[in-house]
Amino acid sequence: xxxxxxxxxxxxxxxxxxxxxxxxxxxxxxxxxxxxxxxxxxxxxxxxxxxxxxxxxxxxxxxxxxxxxxxxxxxxxxxxxxxx
Amino acid sequence: xxxxxxxxxxxxxxxxxxxxxxxxxxxxxxxxxxxxxxxxxxxxxxxxxxxxxxxxxxxxxxxxxxxxxxxxxxxxxxxxxxxxxxxxxxxxxxxxxxxxxxxxxxxxxxxxxxxxxxxxxxxxxxxxxxxxxxxxxxxxxxxxxxxxxxxxxxxxxxxxxxxx
Ligand code: SF4
Ligand code: SF4
Numbered sequence: 001x002x003x004x005x006x007x008x009x010x011x012x013x014x015x016x017x018x019x020x021x022x023x024x025x026x027x028x029x030x031x032x033x034x035x036x037x038x039x040x041x042x043x044x045x046x047x048x049x050x051x052x053x054x055x056x057x058x059x060x061x062x063x064x065x066x067x068x069x070x071x072x073x074x075x076x077x078x079x080x081x082x083x084x
Numbered sequence: 085x086x087x088x089x090x091x092x093x094x095x096x097x098x099x100x101x102x103x104x105x106x107x108x109x110x111x112x113x114x115x116x117x118x119x120x121x122x123x124x125x126x127x128x129x130x131x132x133x134x135x136x137x138x139x140x141x142x143x144x145x146x147x148x149x150x151x152x153x154x155x156x157x158x159x160x161x162x163x164x165x166x167x168x169x170x171x172x173x174x175x176x177x178x179x180x181x182x183x184x185x186x187x188x189x190x191x192x193x194x195x196x197x198x199x200x201x202x203x204x205x206x207x208x209x210x211x212x213x214x215x216x217x218x219x220x221x222x223x224x225x226x227x228x229x230x231x232x233x234x235x236x237x238x239x240x241x242x243x244x245x246x247x248x
Contacts, residue, residue, distance in 0.1 A: 023232035023239045024166050043166040045185045047234025067188050067236055069196060 003046055004062045005038045011058035012036055018050035018059060026050075102194040105206045116205040124212020125219075131155055132217040141173055141180050141244055144221045151217065158190040159210065164239075179224075179245040183231070186210075186238045202233035218244060 005026065007018075014034040019027045027050070028039040046064035051057075108116040131151045138144050145163060152159050163172045164185045174181045186192075191206045211228040218226045225245040232239040 021232075023234070040167050045164060045234070045237050045239055046187075047232060047239065048236040049232070049234040052235050064236075065187050067193065069193055 003041065003044055003064045005041050005044055006060050006062075007036055007038060008056075008058040008060070009033075009035060011056040013056055015055060017053045017055065021049045021053050023047065023049075102191075102197070102200055102206060105200075105204060108205065117208045120205040120209040121212040121215075124209035124214075125216035126212075127209075128213040128216025128218075129220055130216075132220040135217075135221050137221060137223065139222060141182060141222070144218060144244075145182065145184075145242075147221055148214065148217045158188050158193070159186070159213075160188055161186045161240075176243070179226075179243045181244075182242045184228075184240045184242055186240065187236070189238065192233070192238065196235075202238075203230055207233070214242065223247070 007027075012035045014029065014036065016029060016036065018036055019029060024040070024043040024045060026038060026040050026044050027036045029035070030037045044061070044064075046061060048061065048064075051059045051061060105116065105120060108119070132148065135147045135151060138147070142163070145161075149160065161184045164183045165172045166183075172182055189210075191210060192202060194200075195202055195204070195206065207230060214228045215226050218224060222244060224247055227243050227245075229241045229243070230238060231241050
């Protein structure tokens with residue numbers, strides 16, 4: 001499995017939010033184009049925080065391990081209602 | 085079928101624990117972190133009881149991972165190094181350091197289910213777990229700092245202090 005990150009150039013507005021949030025410094029700002037570019041894809045841990053925070057939905061990842069989120073069990077949630 | 089039932093039981097237990105942790109944090113604030121830290125230490129010590137002792141951090145991490153797998157804990161991690169690091173294991177003033185990536189994590193998954201925030205007392209339990217397990221396996225103090233709590237993975241810095 002080899003992870004790939006793609007930044008959709010036309011969508012990126014150069015806000016740098018992805019640069020700020022990335023814990024392993026995968027992105028860099030292209031000063032001329034005022035766009036973010038992927039500099040070190042090999043450092044990506046696939047936390048997906050950049051994709052979640054990007055206001056333009058410009059970032060996508062392929063070939064990464066997606067965690068299996070817990071499902072919502074209606075019956076159990078009813079019992080849990082008093083605690084939540 | 086067995087796996088589905090086990091996963092279901094784990095989910096129910098974790099969601100319950102998530103709710104309790106969130107309530108405890110509201111009720112007693114910071115002390116909730118200490119309580120879950122100590123619970124983690126006890127769990128780490130208990131589960132790693134009998135594991136062969138080693139001074140090698142990578143071997144200690146392998147053993148810790150094995151302990152988690154053997155007990156069906158959805159808490160798996162892997163050592164990680166960025167392109168500019170020469171080796172996974174780094175020596176610093178504080179001690180020996182290894183960056184760890186946590187992917188499937190029963191704590192994160194239960195927190196998200198009900199919208200609780202990350203880096204709270206339940207995450208502290210993981211810190212405690214490592215401290216307890218590494219105390220048994222390496223006979224050394226350690227800390228597990230959350231560098232980044234992400235939606236699909238977390239990035240943490242494990243520091244094992246030098247022997248006194
Ligand atoms: S967060 Fe999105 S819009 Fe902002 S710089 Fe990164 S890719 Fe561009
Ligand atoms: S998924 Fe996480 S590690 Fe990878 S580029 Fe985005 S923020 Fe950085």
